[in-house]
Amino acid sequence: MNQTEITKIVNEVLQELNKTKASNENKEGVPLKKTDSAADIIDxxxxxxxxxxxxxxxxxxxxxxxxxxxxxxxxxxxxxxxxxxxxxxxxxxxxxxxxxLKDVEPDMIKELNLPVLQTKAEDMETYLMDLEAGRTLNDESIRWLKENGEKGKQIQIIICDGLSSTAVESNTRDLLPAIVQGLSLKGITYAKPLFVKRSRVWVQDHVAKIVDSDIVISLIGERPGLATAESLSAYMVYRPGEHTVEADRTVISNIHKGGLSPVEAGAHLADLLEQMLQYKASGVQLVKHRNKK
Amino acid sequence: MKLSCRIKNDTYHFKSIKEVLAKASEEKSGDIMSGIAAATSLERMAAKVVLSELQLKDFYENPVIPYETDLVTKVIYDNINLSIYREFQTMTIGELRDYILSHTTTFHELRKLTQGLTSEMISGVAKLMSTIDLVMAAQKMKYQAFCNTLIGEPGRLAFRCQPNHPTDLPEGILYSLKEGLSYGSGDAVIGVNPNVDTADSVSRILHMTHDFMDKWKIPTQNCVLAHITTQIEALEKGAPVALMFQSLAGTQKGNEAFGVTKEILDYGEQLMKKQGTSTGPNIFYFETGQGSEVSLDADHGVDMQTLESRTYGFAKHWSPFMVNNVSGFIGPETLFDGKQMIRADLEDLFMGKMHGLPMGIAPTYTNHMHADQNDQEIAGILTTVAGANFYMGVPGGDDVMLNYQDTSFHDNASLREMLGLRPLSEFEKWMENMGLMENGKLTNRAGDLSIFD
Structure with a gap:
C-alpha cells in the first residue's frame, strides 16, 4: 500500500466518523427507525x-x-x-x-383467553435467583385454582413464561390449538389451559396436586440463545409425587420456527401424551415401557 | 476437633464440617440461595481459619453425607488407599495447602497423595487458595488417558468439536464438523448433543460421524451426548460408539435425578469393552458442574463446590478419558456473574486434577447471567495456563441447539497459539497431511469447510 492509498483510506474513515458523530448528536442516542432514511445511517x-x-x-x-x-x-x-x-x-x-427481562404481551394472554396465575416470585430478581419461588404458586393463585380450575381431567396444559416471554409469544398461538385439536381427535379430556407468570418447570408438580389431572404439560420459554429467543420446551410429567425425579419428565425442546415447528410439535405432543396415558408413565419410565413392547 | 475461632475480637462457632466448608466458600449465589453461605465477609474468614486447622482425619471421620445412605460417599471411600491416607491423616488442611504448593512436592508425590484423600479434603484445601494458588497447583499436575488417541501430554491442548444442530439435521451437523476440524478442533472427541434422545436418532448421528472419521482417516473418537441408557440401546443395536457420555452429580439423589446408577455405569463400561469401537481403556466422557445438585434439590445442605469435588471422586471410579466441567451452564441462581464463574472454573480444574482426572473446562455463560464473552475468555486463558487437557469447540462460540455460549473454534486456535500448545500428536500429523497446520500454526486453508468437498 502506498502513501496516497493510505491517505485516501484515512480520509474516508474520518468522513465516516464525522457522519456517525453528526447523526449521534442530532438524535441524542434515540434509536433510529429504518424509515428515518438517510445514507448517514449504518444499516x-x-x-x-x-x-x-x-x-x-x-x-x-x-x-x-x-x-x-x-x-x-x-x-x-x-x-x-x-x-x-x-x-x-x-x-x-x-x-x-x-x-x-421482558414480560409476555398481555394482549396475547387475553386473545387466547388464558387465566393468569402467579408464582411466589414477585419480581424478576427473585425469579432469577430463587428457584423455589418460581416452583410454587402464590396463595391467591392456589385459592383461585382450587375454586376455578377444572379438576380430574386427563391433561392439564400450562403455559409458562420461563426464561423467554418471546418464546411464549411466538409459539403459543400455533402450538396450543394444535395440541388441543390432537387431544380432541383422540378423545382425551383436558382442562382449560392456564398461564403461569414467572414460573419454573417444577411448578407443574404444584398444579398437578391441585387439579388432580393424570398429566401436566408445561409449555415453557427456554433461556434465550443467540440464534433465537423464540425456543420453547414442553415438559410432561405423569402423576408427579414425592418420588418424582428430573428423569421422570419427558421433554421436547427447541420448538420454534427454526427448529421443530409449533404445528408439527403440537401433533407430536398429542401422540406422546396418548402414549403416556396408555403406559401411565413419563420420562425414563416411559422409555422403559416402550422398549419392552 | 476445633470448630470455633476468634478473629477481630469476635468469636465464631460452627456446628459441623459441612457448615465450615459451606461458609469458607468464596461467595456464590447457589450457596446463598440454599441458605448455607457465610453471612458476612468476616464469618467467611473465620470459617477459613477453622478449616485451615482441621486435620485430614477429621474429614475422613465426618463425611458431609453418610457412607451408609449415599452411593457417592460409598464409592469415594471404597476407592481410598488407606495406607496413603494414614501417612497424611494428621496433616491440617492449611498444611496440605503448603505441601501442594511447595517446590519440593513434585507431580509424582501429588499423584500419590490423590489416592489417599477424600473429595471433601480436596474441596477444603481449594477454599484456602487464591486464583494464582489454584493455577500454580493445577499446573503441576497433568493426567493422561487413552481412548483411540492419547490425551493429556505436556505441551498439547485438545478440543471437542461440538457441531450441534437445532433439529439434528445430519447435513447441518456435518458442515459445522468440517468447519471445526479445519480449525483444529475435534482431537479430543467429535461430540454431538442430540436434540432427539432416541436410540434411532442417536444411532444415525453415531454412524454419520464414524463414517466421516473413517473416510478422512481422522485420529479421534466419536460420541453422542444422549442419556447413557439411550447410548446403551444404540450400542446394543450395533451403532459405532467410541466414547460413552454421561452427566454426573455429587450425591446419590442428584444422580438419581439424572437417571444414573452405579449399575448402569458399570454395564455401560462392560458393553463398551465388548462392543465399543475404541481401543480404550478409558472409554467414558463425563460432564459435571457446580450447581446441578442445588438446582435439583439434591444438595443435602452441602455447598456447590464440595458437591462438585464429590462428583470427581465418583467419576474417578470409572477412569474416564475426559471429564468436562461446565460450571456456568445453569444460570445466575447458581453462579451469578463472570467473577463467580471464573472462580468456579479454577477451583474445578484444580479439584479434578487432585482426584487424578484428565480434566477439561468449558468456561460457559448463559444469557440470563451477568457475564459476557470477556469473562469467558479470561476463564479460558487462566485455565489453559493452569493446564487443562481440553475445551469445547463451538461454531462462533454460539451453541444453536443448547442455547448457551462456549469456547469457539477461533478461541481453540487462539488458546493453542498464544501459549505455544499443539494438537494431540496423531491429530497434528493428520492436520499437517490435510495442509491445515505447519509447525504448530494454522495455514491459510484453515477455517475453510469446503476443503472437504
Whole structure:
C-alpha cells in the first residue's frame, strides 16, 4: 500500500466518523427507525456472510450457511473472529440478555383467553435467583385454582413464561390449538389451559396436586440463545409425587420456527401424551415401557 | 476437633464440617440461595481459619453425607488407599495447602497423595487458595488417558468439536464438523448433543460421524451426548460408539435425578469393552458442574463446590478419558456473574486434577447471567495456563441447539497459539497431511469447510 492509498483510506474513515458523530448528536442516542432514511445511517447486517478468504468452494460455504444457523463460514483474522462477525455475536448476546427481562404481551394472554396465575416470585430478581419461588404458586393463585380450575381431567396444559416471554409469544398461538385439536381427535379430556407468570418447570408438580389431572404439560420459554429467543420446551410429567425425579419428565425442546415447528410439535405432543396415558408413565419410565413392547 | 475461632475480637462457632466448608466458600449465589453461605465477609474468614486447622482425619471421620445412605460417599471411600491416607491423616488442611504448593512436592508425590484423600479434603484445601494458588497447583499436575488417541501430554491442548444442530439435521451437523476440524478442533472427541434422545436418532448421528472419521482417516473418537441408557440401546443395536457420555452429580439423589446408577455405569463400561469401537481403556466422557445438585434439590445442605469435588471422586471410579466441567451452564441462581464463574472454573480444574482426572473446562455463560464473552475468555486463558487437557469447540462460540455460549473454534486456535500448545500428536500429523497446520500454526486453508468437498 502506498502513501496516497493510505491517505485516501484515512480520509474516508474520518468522513465516516464525522457522519456517525453528526447523526449521534442530532438524535441524542434515540434509536433510529429504518424509515428515518438517510445514507448517514449504518444499516448493520444481521445476516451471516461468507467471509472465508480464498475458499476452495464458495458455493459450498454459502449452501452450508443456509442449512444451519450455526456461525460457520465466517472466516478469521489470524485466529480471531472478523470484526463484523464479532459485532454480530455481541449484538445477539445483548438482545438475548434484554429478552430475559421482558414480560409476555398481555394482549396475547387475553386473545387466547388464558387465566393468569402467579408464582411466589414477585419480581424478576427473585425469579432469577430463587428457584423455589418460581416452583410454587402464590396463595391467591392456589385459592383461585382450587375454586376455578377444572379438576380430574386427563391433561392439564400450562403455559409458562420461563426464561423467554418471546418464546411464549411466538409459539403459543400455533402450538396450543394444535395440541388441543390432537387431544380432541383422540378423545382425551383436558382442562382449560392456564398461564403461569414467572414460573419454573417444577411448578407443574404444584398444579398437578391441585387439579388432580393424570398429566401436566408445561409449555415453557427456554433461556434465550443467540440464534433465537423464540425456543420453547414442553415438559410432561405423569402423576408427579414425592418420588418424582428430573428423569421422570419427558421433554421436547427447541420448538420454534427454526427448529421443530409449533404445528408439527403440537401433533407430536398429542401422540406422546396418548402414549403416556396408555403406559401411565413419563420420562425414563416411559422409555422403559416402550422398549419392552 | 476445633470448630470455633476468634478473629477481630469476635468469636465464631460452627456446628459441623459441612457448615465450615459451606461458609469458607468464596461467595456464590447457589450457596446463598440454599441458605448455607457465610453471612458476612468476616464469618467467611473465620470459617477459613477453622478449616485451615482441621486435620485430614477429621474429614475422613465426618463425611458431609453418610457412607451408609449415599452411593457417592460409598464409592469415594471404597476407592481410598488407606495406607496413603494414614501417612497424611494428621496433616491440617492449611498444611496440605503448603505441601501442594511447595517446590519440593513434585507431580509424582501429588499423584500419590490423590489416592489417599477424600473429595471433601480436596474441596477444603481449594477454599484456602487464591486464583494464582489454584493455577500454580493445577499446573503441576497433568493426567493422561487413552481412548483411540492419547490425551493429556505436556505441551498439547485438545478440543471437542461440538457441531450441534437445532433439529439434528445430519447435513447441518456435518458442515459445522468440517468447519471445526479445519480449525483444529475435534482431537479430543467429535461430540454431538442430540436434540432427539432416541436410540434411532442417536444411532444415525453415531454412524454419520464414524463414517466421516473413517473416510478422512481422522485420529479421534466419536460420541453422542444422549442419556447413557439411550447410548446403551444404540450400542446394543450395533451403532459405532467410541466414547460413552454421561452427566454426573455429587450425591446419590442428584444422580438419581439424572437417571444414573452405579449399575448402569458399570454395564455401560462392560458393553463398551465388548462392543465399543475404541481401543480404550478409558472409554467414558463425563460432564459435571457446580450447581446441578442445588438446582435439583439434591444438595443435602452441602455447598456447590464440595458437591462438585464429590462428583470427581465418583467419576474417578470409572477412569474416564475426559471429564468436562461446565460450571456456568445453569444460570445466575447458581453462579451469578463472570467473577463467580471464573472462580468456579479454577477451583474445578484444580479439584479434578487432585482426584487424578484428565480434566477439561468449558468456561460457559448463559444469557440470563451477568457475564459476557470477556469473562469467558479470561476463564479460558487462566485455565489453559493452569493446564487443562481440553475445551469445547463451538461454531462462533454460539451453541444453536443448547442455547448457551462456549469456547469457539477461533478461541481453540487462539488458546493453542498464544501459549505455544499443539494438537494431540496423531491429530497434528493428520492436520499437517490435510495442509491445515505447519509447525504448530494454522495455514491459510484453515477455517475453510469446503476443503472437504
Amino acid at each position: 448493520f447486517t444481521e445476516q451471516a456472510e461468507m467471509a472465508v478468504d480464498e475458499p476452495k468452494n464458495k458455493d459450498t460455504i454459502q449452501h452450508a450457511q443456509k442449512i444451519t444457523p450455526a456461525r460457520i463460514g465466517i472466516g478469521r483474522s489470524g485466529t480471531r473472529m472478523k470484526t463484523k462477525s464479532y459485532l454480530q455475536f455481541r449484538i445477539d448476546h445483548a438482545a438475548a440478555q434484554d429478552a430475559v
